[in-house]
Each structure stands twice: as C-alpha cells, then as structure tokens.
Amino acid sequence: MSPNATRADDHRAVVRKELLDSVLQRYEATTDARLREIMEAAVRHLHAFASEVGLTRDEWFAGIQFLTATGQKCDDVRQEFILLSDTLGVSTLVESITYEAAEGATENTVLGPFHVPGSRDLAAGESIVIGDDPGQPVLIRGTVTDPDGAPVADAVLDVWQTSSTGFYAVQQPDEQDPQNCRGLFRTDASGAYEFRTVRPADYPIPGDGPVGSLLAACGRGLMRAGHTHVMVSAPGFKTLITHVFDADSAHLHDDAVFGVRESLVRDFNSGVVTFDIVLSPSDGPSEGPS
Amino acid sequence: MSPNATRADDHRAVVRKELLDSVLQRYEATTDARLREIMEAAVRHLHAFASEVGLTRDEWFAGIQFLTATGQKCDDVRQEFILLSDTLGVSTLVESITYEAAEGATENTVLGPFHVPGSRDLAAGESIVIGDDPGQPVLIRGTVTDPDGAPVADAVLDVWQTSSTGFYAVQQPDEQDPQNCRGLFRTDASGAYEFRTVRPADYPIPGDGPVGSLLAACGRGLMRAGHTHVMVSAPGFKTLITHVFDADSAHLHDDAVFGVRESLVRDFNSGVVTFDIVLSPSDGPSEGPS
Numbered sequence: 001m002s003p004n005a006t007r008a009d010d011h012r013a014v015v016r017k018e019l020l021d022s023v024l025q026r027y028e029a030t031t032d033a034r035l036r037e038i039m040e041a042a043v044r045h046l047h048a049f050a051s052e053v054g055l056t057r058d059e060w061f062a063g064i065q066f067l068t069a070t071g072q073k074c075d076d077v078r079q080e081f082i083l084l085s086d087t088l089g090v091s092t093l094v095e096s097i098t099y100e101a102a103e104g105a106t107e108n109t110v111l112g113p114f115h116v117p118g119s120r121d122l123a124a125g126e127s128i129v130i131g132d133d134p135g136q137p138v139l140i141r142g143t144v145t146d147p148d149g150a151p152v153a154d155a156v157l158d159v160w161q162t163s164s165t166g167f168y169a170v171q172q173p174d175e176q177d178p179q180n181c182r183g184l185f186r187t188d189a190s191g192a193y194e195f196r197t198v199r200p201a202d203y204p205i206p207g208d209g210p211v212g213s214l215l216a217a218c219g220r221g222l223m224r225a226g227h228t229h230v231m232v233s234a235p236g237f238k239t240l241i242t243h244v245f246d247a248d249s250a251h252l253h254d255d256a257v258f259g260v261r262e263s264l265v266r267d268f269n270s271g272v273v274t275f276d277i278v279l280s281p282s283d284g285p286s287e288g289p290s
Numbered sequence: 291m292s293p294n295a296t297r298a299d300d301h302r303a304v305v306r307k308e309l310l311d312s313v314l315q316r317y318e319a320t321t322d323a324r325l326r327e328i329m330e331a332a333v334r335h336l337h338a339f340a341s342e343v344g345l346t347r348d349e350w351f352a353g354i355q356f357l358t359a360t361g362q363k364c365d366d367v368r369q370e371f372i373l374l375s376d377t378l379g380v381s382t383l384v385e386s387i388t389y390e391a392a393e394g395a396t397e398n399t400v401l402g403p404f405h406v407p408g409s410r411d412l413a414a415g416e417s418i419v420i421g422d423d424p425g426q427p428v429l430i431r432g433t434v435t436d437p438d439g440a441p442v443a444d445a446v447l448d449v450w451q452t453s454s455t456g457f458y459a460v461q462q463p464d465e466q467d468p469q470n471c472r473g474l475f476r477t478d479a480s481g482a483y484e485f486r487t488v489r490p491a492d493y494p495i496p497g498d499g500p501v502g503s504l505l506a507a508c509g510r511g512l513m514r515a516g517h518t519h520v521m522v523s524a525p526g527f528k529t530l531i532t533h534v535f536d537a538d539s540a541h542l543h544d545d546a547v548f549g550v551r552e553s554l555v556r557d558f559n560s561g562v563v564t565f566d567i568v569l570s571p572s573d574g575p576s577e578g579p580s
Contacts, residue, residue, distance in 0.1 A: 019379055029509030029510065047379065071364070094347055094350045220316050
C-alpha cells in the first residue's frame with residue numbers, strides 16, 4: 001500500500017471515529033438510562049457493521065427498501081419483523097437472555113407467532129384433537145418437578161401444535177375448529193401430566209414476504225422441524241416456554257427459526273413420548289410472555 | 291460472584307456462541323458472495339448488540355413495534371427509515387464510505403430527501419429565487435478545480451435550498467413555485483461560478499413519526515443547520531454531493547442528521563459567500579446519486 005493510500009485510510013478512520021463520537025454524544029441527554037444504554041450500543045454496532053463491510057450508498061438503499069417492505073408487510077395477523085428476527089436467530093437469543101434457567105432445568109425456546117390464549121381445560125389423558133385427523137396418534141406424558149426432583153403439583157401446561165396438515169387452527173379458520181390441537185392440562189399431586197395428540201408435522205414459515213425473498217436469496221429454507229409447543233406455569237417458578245421436537249423430522253438441523261435444542265428432541269415412533277419437565281424457581285416476577 | 295453464577299454465565303456464553311455459529315452456518319449456501327458478507331456481518335453485530343445490552347423479550351418487542359411503525363410511516367413522499375438512518379449518523383457514514391475523496395478535495399455530506407431532478411438552467415449570476423422572498427440576499431460564488439488547482443470548465447452545479455421560511459419548494463406545492471430556490475449553473479473557462487439566492491433557514495426534520503418520538507425520548511432536537519445544497523458533476527470527476535452551511539446557524543453543533551463539516555461552513559453576513567470546490571478525479575464510474 002502506498003504511503004498516500006495509508007494516509008487516506010488513516011484519515012477516513014479518524015473521520016469515522018469523530019462521527020461515531022458525535023452521534024454517541026447526542027444521547028447524553030437521554031433521561032431513561034436503559035434507553036440510553038440500548039441506543040448507544042445500537043449506534044456503535046450499526047456504525048461498526050457499515051464500516052466493517054464498507055457499506056455503499058446503493059447497498060444501504062437496498063437495505064432501507066427491505067426494512068420498509070418488511071414493516072409494510074405487517075398487519076393484524078402477520079408480523080414480518082418478528083419473522084425476520086426469528087430467522088436471524090435474534091428471537092432465540094433474546095429468549096435465552098430473558099429466561100435464565102436454573103442448572104438442570106428444561107431448556108426453553110421461542111414462543112412463535114401461533115400461541116392463542118384461552119385454550120380449553122382438558123382432563124389428564126384427553127386428546128387435544130377435535131374431529132378426525134389422519135395423523136399418527138401420540139401420547140405425550142411426563143412429570144413436572146423442581147431442579148431437586150420434587151414434584152410440582154397443579155402446574156398448568158398450555159399445549160399447542162399443528163394438525164397433521166402442518167397448519168395451526170389459527171391459520172385455517174375455515175378448515176379447523178379454533179380449539180383444534182390446543183388445550184390446558186394440570187399436573188396431579190405427583191407432578192404427572194399426560195395428553196393425547198397427533199404427530200406434529202414439519203411446516204414452512206410464511207415465505208411470500210420480504211423475509212422469504214431474503215431467505216431464498218441466501219439459499220436458506222423455510223421449514224420448521226415438527227414440534228408440540230408446551231408452556232408451563234406454576235406459582236413460585238418461572239414460566240417455561242418450550243417445544244418437544246420429533247426426532248424423525250428432516251429439519252432438526254435447519255429449523256428456519258433456530259428453535260431446536262438437542263435436549264428437547266424425542267422419538268415419536270412408538271406413539272408414546274416421555275417429556276419430563278424441570279422448572280426454574282422464580283426469583284422475581286414470573287417471566288411469562290407479555 | 292459465586293462459583294455457580296460463574297458456571298451459569300459460562301454456560302450461557304457457550305449457548306450463545308453455538309447459536310451464533312449455527313446462524314452463520316446457514317449463510318454458507320448464499321451464492322452472492324457480497325450478500326453473504328453483509329448478512330454474516332449483520333448477524334454478528336445484531337447478536338453482539340443483544341448480548342451486550344442483555345436485551346429482554348419486552349425490550350425487543352418494543353423495538354419490533356418501533357421498526358414496524360417506521361416502515362408503516364413510509365409512503366411516496368415520506369421515507370421514515372431514511373430519516374432513522376440520517377438521525378443515527380448512518381447515512382453520513384455510508385456517504386463517507388461511498389465517496390472516496392482525493393486529498394485536498396471538498397468534503398461531501400448527505401444528499402437529503404429534498405433533491406428533485408430537473409431544475410432549470412440559469413446563467414452565471416442569476417438568482418434561484420422566484421418571486422419575492424423577505425430573506426437576506428446572498429451571492430454564492432467560487433471556483434471548481436481539480437486537486438492540483440487546475441480549473442474545471444463546464445462543471446454543472448445543481449443547487450437547492452429552502453426559501454427563507456425553512457421549507458423546500460417540494461414541501462410547499464401550494465405556497466411555492468416548484469422551481470423556487472433551485473437551479474443548474476455551469477462553470478466558465480476559468481472554473482468560476484456564481485449564483486444569487488436568499489440566506490437559507492434552519493429547519494426541523496419531520497417530527498410527527500416514530501423517529502421524532504424516539505428523538506424526543508432521547509432528548510434530541512429536530513433542527514438542521516441552515517445550508518445550501520450543491521451537487522457538482524463534471525466528466526472525469528466523481529460527482530460531489532455537499533452543502534455550504536451558514537456560520538451563524540444555531541444548529542451547527544446539533545444538526546439532527548450529522549451533516550455539518552467544519553470545512554463547509556461560511557460566513558453569510560456580508561451577503562457574499564466564497565465557496566471554492568475541489569473535485570476528486572474519478573477512477574471508475576461516476577459516484578452520483580442512484
């Protein structure tokens with residue numbers, strides 16, 4: 001590199017550092033200390049990202065257009081920015097930050113966009129399936145305990161999954177009963193629970209928006225590994241949001257939203273799945289979804 | 291810190307590293323090498339940002355809502371994501387990356403959202419003001435040269451600014467002639483140019499959207515320092531996008547979009563402003579706005 005080129009590079013680095021400092025300085029008047037911390041970190045990482053890749057005007061404008069289209073794809077039943085966050089692994093990361101599990105506790109994963117409050121109460125052993133479903137019948141059962149193995153009685157399990165078609169009831173208001181493949185169960189005095197369902201199907205995340213286009217441009221797939229959602233709450237424990245995954249799924253290793261944890265994978269072939277759950281004691285307010 | 295807490299922290303760091311690695315791995319199939327480079331850097335910085343600040347589910351959801359609202363504020367005449375980029379200093383950074391000036395060349399700054407192609411050709415010394423404007427008359431003049439001081443004849447200067455009310459013609463279709471306060475000038479054989487105008491006013495960026503709300507929450511202002519835009523193009527040189535700023539502006543030090551460069555500030559009080567311009571030789575295609 002010529003001395004002139006080096007001098008020009010040095011000059012550019014100085015200019016960029018001065019710019020970053022002047023932007024950061026503008027946040028000194030932020031009265032909310034947490035907002036200030038978040039904005040300063042966001043500014044530092046945005047600038048570092050642009051400098052690192054040498055982002056050009058045309059490239060940044062393409063990025064602006066992508067972000068704009070992502071916002072404009074959102075409506076009452078579609079949240080394209082959450083989908084973007086999911087497919088970048090950011091949702092999983094934020095969940096791992098938010099849910100601080102005790103040692104030995106069951107791993108958590110993403111909530112996903114298909115949880116609907118207000119499922120019906122069902123008795124132990126009942127099926128969450130309404131009507132006929134050609135899928136393989138499955139019994140999911142286990143215990144809910146604390147990290148020392150003591151049973152947690154009367155814990156509420158909110159479970160939901162796709163029918164064997166790969167769609168949630170909320171996605172098919174004309175084809176499925178709105179309460180299909182979802183229900184609330186409670187553990188007994190020994191901490192035991194069980195419910196019947198059908199084997200959950202692999203399914204694609206919505207691919208008809210900007211996020212789907214970006215995934216396609218990156219050679220990435222849309223599929224999620226088949227899973228049953230389980231959200232477990234009990235007084236004195238952090239609310240656990242997790243999945244149990246089908247070990248036979250073809251998408252355990254490329255789940256589009258990075259939800260799979262090895263410890264959450266079970267063999268569904270026998271039709272009986274044992275999924276024992278260990279809750280983390282709460283040391284503050286419950287960490288349920290908000 | 292207890293040994294347990296340390297072990298839990300170590301475990302969390304491992305989990306986060308594994309997550310990041312698995313997200314990055316998904317971009318290995320991206321056929322466009324530049325897209326892959328940009329996506330990998332974006333993922334790394336997003337994850338580092340979230341981990342660094344310990345971003346919680348509620349905070350990230352507030353961020354998702356902000357980004358969604360920003361996209362939804364955009365329409366044909368309003369680009370809220372560009373405004374966000376401007377107010378975070380990212381637009382200025384990207385311009386500094388895109389426009390690599392030769393040593394001694396005039397500094398560039400942001401294009402801004404108010405440039406309209408198709409201004410009328412005016413003769414040297416003519417005024418860009420149409421009709422009466424109560425503002426202070428100003429003559430702006432100078433030379434256009436290469437870095438060695440050789441005059442650049444027939445360079446085109448595309449100039450635009452607010453009227454003394456602080457609004458661009460494009461913002462006031464009912465109040466201003468669409469060609470008011472804008473025009474095209476050419477340098478003569480000695481590289482000289484001159485045009486008449488009124489002193490540009492300080493003015494606020496649009497504050498009625500999510501970006502305005504965020505700036506308010508951070509105690510930041512909306513004002514830009516008064517300036518005249520100048521875009522200079524000539525065969526064999528990179529197109530220069532810059533401003534000349536009024537030294538008397540009250541917002542040189544808190545210009546909302548970080549556009550001010552000390553080398554671009556001039557004294558407007560005498561009514562005559564000398565703004566000599568040094569262009570960078572192009573070593574490739576012209577770097578004009580796209």
